[in-house]
Amino acid sequence: MPWYIQFSGQALMTKIKYPAEDGYVASVDKADVASKARKGIKWSALQIITRNVLSLGTTAVLARLLSPGDFGLVGMVATLTALLQVFSDMGLSWATIQSQQLSKAQISNLFWINTGVGALLWGFCILAAPGIADFYGEQELVGITVALGGGFLLSGFAAQPIALLNRTMNYKTAAKIEVFAIMAGAIAALVSAFLGFGYWALVIQSLVNAAARALLALPMSGITILAPRQDVGTRKLVTFGGLMAISGLFNYLACSLDSVLVGKYWGTEELGFYNRAYFLMLLPSVLSSGVLTKVMVSALSAIKDDQERFASVYRKGMKLSLFIGCPMALGLALTADEMVFIIYGSQWQPTVPIFMWLSIISVAQPLNNASSWLFTAAGKAKAYLYFNMAAGLILGVCFYFSAPWGTLAIARVNGIVMGVGVIALSVWASHKASGLSLKGTLLCVFPVVPCLLLMAFSVLVVEFVCEEFGLDFLLILMLKVLFGLVSYICFSLFFMRDFLKKDVLPFLWVSK
Template identity: 35%
Template sequence: MGWTLLGSWTGAAVQVATTMVLARLLTPADFGLMAMALTLTVVVTQFRQLGLSQAVVQRPDLTWNQVNSLFWVNTAAGIVLAGVVAVSGFPLAAFYDEPSLVPICAALGAGFVVSGVSVQHGALLNRAMQFRRIALRNATAGLLASATAVVAALLGMGVWSLVIQNVSALLLATVLNWWAVPWRPGRPRRLGDAVPLLRFGAHVSVASLFHTASREGDNVIIGRFLDAGALGLYTRAYSLLMLPLKQLKTPVQAVMVPTLAALQGEPARYRKAYRTAISGLCHAGLPLVVVLAVAADEVILVALGEQWLAAARIFQLLAVASFVQLVSTTTGWIYTSTGRGRPYVVWAVVGGIVTVGGFLVGVRWGVEGVAASYAISQVALFVPGFVLACRNSPVRLSDPFRAMARPAVIAGGVLAVSVVVRSVVAREDSVFLTLAAVVAAALVVWAAAMMVWPSARRELSGLVESVRTRRRGDAKA
């Protein structure tokens, strides 16, 4: 877990530094143009893995012949999807009335060819809980790709700096995956052995497709009905908000999905591990969301610069959705770890329809209306999502709500203190001082709560301890 967090936060630091530099070298329209190109690309990405990385992690009796078969399936999918992305530039250019999307999509398609041959290598690393190697891979690929993007931006390449960053990150990750995993594929044979994994992977892919479509729906609608500048503001606000939260959720998910999958036959331990993970995640994440929302103006000014200040209100509205999603997205852990693909698809379809419907209503009030509709839809879907996910699983419906109770109380205290401190010290000529004061006050309240509330402290430390216990058990086995 330590390596996972170290790698995740190292990557976040690199990303923040890169964002701060690129936001000052590029324009909102550049980022908006890239977001337009990625609207279909991100959706197509769900078929690159075909859900087979999750299938490898979840499968208790995996064979090397199955891994070999899945490798060739992923490779073929990568080649096909590269062509789909390249060709998609023409309809996207017509849809957004942006001819420059044609060459951008052609370049982005190349990334699918190289990334398709690394899916199984990455899945094997995750299945074996090789978190040190995963952390080093992610940090190295992110650092080199970011450096390349900054150099390209300094050379005046505009939106192509972002394209280069995207493709080079995939290429570097592929090279590092093959270097870290000694397994090499053989010729394709006995593909029938992989059918059970393909079936589960298909369910995961469809569910991921609808989740991604709902998540990208806002970008499509803003780009179509507003303009590239508005889309650039929206996507930068969302990316900046999600960056620290992703560093919390991604490593925890990487650990918990294989851990929960291994505990399928022990319902009591499964339930305890899930509840512990939720509590620890919320203790770290909910106060962070609160601080980011309260100091939105200062965060935007420091991270992106004055030309992005209009994104602050968007940032705050999206923070409401992120507050809920920190917990709601863990329903995917339950579906994936228990192999329940069909209900996963059903909920993904329902959630996608509700979310995109909200975007279509919200766009009437501009980009802030879209952000507000996203927050409202995520709050509305929270309870129904857990009702379906907990059915026929070791997790009880009350578990996620009990797990987030203490963290929510502490986050409320952080909110109250942060608002008061900001109202007292906020000055236009001291942005850094205001941000530092709010962060410091929040940290004091959070640390004090952990010191005087033993139950909360145990919840936070329980996540790390449960993962350590799991890894010691694997080592003995």
């Protein structure tokens, strides 16, 4: 008979028992999906906004305390750790969320797999550290790689508890965990930077963040940890998760090979500029699709047997993601000069042209994120793998041939190939795999397009007039933001009145 450790409530309680049966992990009642989704979006929004405001504020301070080379050094290792992070989770979090029925024994086995893989990856980082330092010609990378590798073990502890919260759509608790973790990491980084720790401040931020998440997630998720067991149906979950993990590998190659090549060909300073531009490029997508991804995958997984309802919920979620994320991305691109100066300072001005090209991806990224919802919720892991293999191959070849021409050339290729070609392919492939009508989806989301075009025209006119009158730098930024926001809202009221009334306002008014 197995023993187990039970984590429940707000406090940690360890009990050794011999249960008669393991039972099943709770799942969401289909009748409650809509209500939980509305509440979940509000909590996820609070989590994402708080996390990124803290992250942006912390970055703004650190950019003035640390050098571009410090960011570049950590960025060199981050390209490896981002790849290994895919295998740390093994796609098992999505297996937990997507599975129709899940036993306590199964999720416990997944916990041990995540933890074991995390320990192995830390060991791999220790062994690989000298080679990474030799590859880039920077001996400081040995210590950075070994230290950041410890984060894999911490991530392994937290993976299944967080997945369990998302499966039950308990986003309030998940939000509390994430916000506290990012606050702990930010405080640790700022203190370390003020004390003169240099690039180690960025390493400390990552480790403290991961440790706080693990320490909170274990007791607050209510997960029951049993001794590892066989013949409980874990294999099918690992198979699904494995396919998702391999998909994540190719997705990583598509998104991170550019940073590897910039660091290899052009050094730490150029990589620092590129990574800061990439960070800004990701912000709108994180703030829009990041809010919806966990909620949408959980909700769509619960109703995937009802094709009509599945299609309706997906299209509404996709339209909401575009409605929020696309104008943020476009607005950030239209104010790139001012925003880079305010956030990073004058020494980071080379970031601007890089960011402008990457903004093509930023504007289209909500489409790509919504496509991943379809692949995951519909259980089409194999189709998702094939798509990511094709995308990784296309981008890898393009990056390789553009790298000798400079950092801006890589950004230009990334913006055009990823922002236009690959994302269009993802939309088509996800609809084909899930059996949804692509035409129906495009007709649903099309009204966002004229709103964006008219918003851009309004901002450009304001910028031209302000420059003609020689207005102050900050005043120009304020006017561009104000006119961009007002014009987008006005055009949305004209082109998407019913959508705002029926699908946006209910999320704002939902009770806690």
